[in-house]
Amino acid sequence: MAKVSRRLPISGRATRARPCPRKRTTPEQKQDEENLTPSVLSPVTPALRVATPGAKSKRYVLLGLGTYDADKPVDSPTLMKIGSAVSSACHDEKRAASASVLLPGDRLGPSLYRDFATAFYSGLYADNRYRTGKKVEVKAEDVKSVKILVEGGDADGAAADIAAGMNVAAGCSLTKDIVNAPHNVLNSESLADTARRIAEESGGCITAEILGKKECEERGMGAYLGVARGSETEPQFIHLTYKPEGEVKKKVGCVGKGLLFDTGGYNIKTAMMELMKFDCGGSAAVLGAARAVGQNKPDGVEVHFVVAACENMINARAVVPSDILTASNGKTIEVLNTDAEGRLTLADALVFADKECGCESIIELSTLTGACMISLGKQICGVWTEDDDLAKELDEVSKATGDKSWRMPMADEYREQLKSKIADMTNLGDRYGGAITAALFLTEFVDKKKPFAHIDIAGPVWDDKTGATGFGAKLVAEWVRRQGE
CATH class of the missing domain: 3.40.220 (Leucine Aminopeptidase, subunit E; domain 1)
Incomplete structure (x- = not known):
């Protein structure tokens, strides 16, 4: 997530993001x-x-x-x-x-x-x-x-x-648990364990598939694996599938950014790093919604919950500025800034939801940019989509759940900022309009004919006084429920 100048207190509680050690324990x-x-x-x-x-x-x-x-x-x-x-x-x-x-x-x-x-x-x-x-x-x-x-x-x-x-409240609590958890408790491996438990507790309507490094390499997920190179733990690509009883009227995808901690990489953060555990807010919302969906079992909709989990850390193998990464759809990306890492992991997650899962409509949640926080503050998320029907659906769900949102412009003329001298694109645009260029970047990894929405929840994911808010879980769960109607 890009930097923004604010200092927040650490606060907390939770429901079921079970602590999982990063190292072997007694x-x-x-x-x-x-x-x-x-x-x-x-x-x-x-x-x-x-x-x-x-x-x-x-x-x-x-x-x-x-x-x-x-x-x-x-x-x-x-x-x-x-x-x-x-x-x-x-x-x-x-x-x-x-x-x-x-x-x-x-x-x-x-x-x-x-x-x-x-x-x-x-x-x-x-x-x-x-x-x-x-x-x-x-x-x-x-x-x-x-x-x-x-x-x-x-x-x-x-x-x-x-x-x-x-059940929805329990999903929101899980979302808070994940965001509140410190990195020495919650990393990519323990997040994968949480996903498995969601499936186990669903009564069989949700199945869990966790792809390791080898499986991700076989799929050519070079953008995601490039970010994960600095992680202490192996990358964990989480895929939960919900299937209802009876007829499936629609197949949808819910993708969440899963950076369990973000140091900024070699473009290291100079402020607010103590709060970068909340950079997994998108994955927290998606998994919280998965928990609610698994218990409420909505009719008529098949859902694929996708999270590319890892950390953005620094070591001898970590990605550096000027590296070229190749995403799973074959597009090459010049890394101008290692702190614009979330979109790299999301690139391969979106390709997976689009191509491998065959989702007809996809929404993606992420704490992606400080620019969105500057625009909309800390209580409203930004929605970027070129599909008016999907924009209307999300607006109605936002009003119904209280997870406030605002549709933002998808200015195609800003795409020029993502041009690279030596690759298909860069991972960062100019200083101004950063939230828009981030959204435009993500559209390169979803079929242009499919309804797709990028939802930036960087602001409302955290409250200065109470910590994690659980934002996004209700919005995703309700959007999913309505897809089967």
Whole structure:
């Protein structure tokens, strides 16, 4: 990821990115690592149920739903804000054992229970893997149950919707786990282990394929392997395949940037390096979505989740400026800057999703450029696509999930900046418009006729106060769900 000047605190918690050592460990150390692995829901996590009115309450909290409009239901982002507010209230009220939420049934949309549950359970996240003693924080520790009461509402299907929302929340928690994890705990090998576990826990609907260095060499993945040359661990090319029961209406690809740590390589970073564990945010979002998809099992869509995992480090074998790398589609790339490495790994991942998996439509998430953060700040991701229908789909999903996005220009005239004197292209454009030239670079590795979107999540992947945000997991999971409709 390109540099941007900001200093962020390190904060955390998580759900199931199991620590995996970078070197051989003793049985005792392995047991310590298992003890650090949190479960999706702790024993004190309150149960969420639908109930009928009648119970008396000792304390009341009023939540605003916005301006009343009889013809317009409360939208998903508002319902998620309510779920978050309730989880915060449950945590703040230390002696409360239960809570009831009374909602007006005439204004609520069909996704009420799923949206509420997603936000409610996401709000209970706390990363205690690296805390001890009094530093350990358990959210809403005393609350045993939360009831949703809807005036005149229909409870049919509520349990299934709540379970679906909880599964999405668990996916978001996994995304946070991965981004929060330090590099001495999470590297390419342990990320591959996490992917295998997602498949194991899916009940057979997800299969895992992990390609090693040899398999990647056989496919000619020179761009990805060039970056991986500086890694301590072997490259791990992760491919998860979800197949639904019944008819497959569409086959899609979700590609995530998997740089477990980014030093910048020989163009070494001079600032913000302590935060470069979050350069795996794209892969975290994709794997978090895979976890949710594997549990919710959407109909009609086959999904290929692809991550080219490695680290961008410095050693005697690492790529240097002026090297020429050959991607798996045969295109040659002159490396002008080793800190523009993410797009090199994504090049081979995109070719794989396009050619080997045969995906009809592909979205890719990455913490790719500081330029996008300058443009959109730290709460909105940028979307680059030449396909208007795909842009509309992502915009609608963004509004539904609260993962904010903004479509950015795909200015083809900037492609001139990527011209090389000795290769097919360079990996870096000029100083200005860097987020656009990064997107243009990626389009060279996907069939021009296929809908493709590059989503830069460099800004919203991390929060200055709380650490990993889980951004992108909801967006990907919901986009996948809608593809089968």
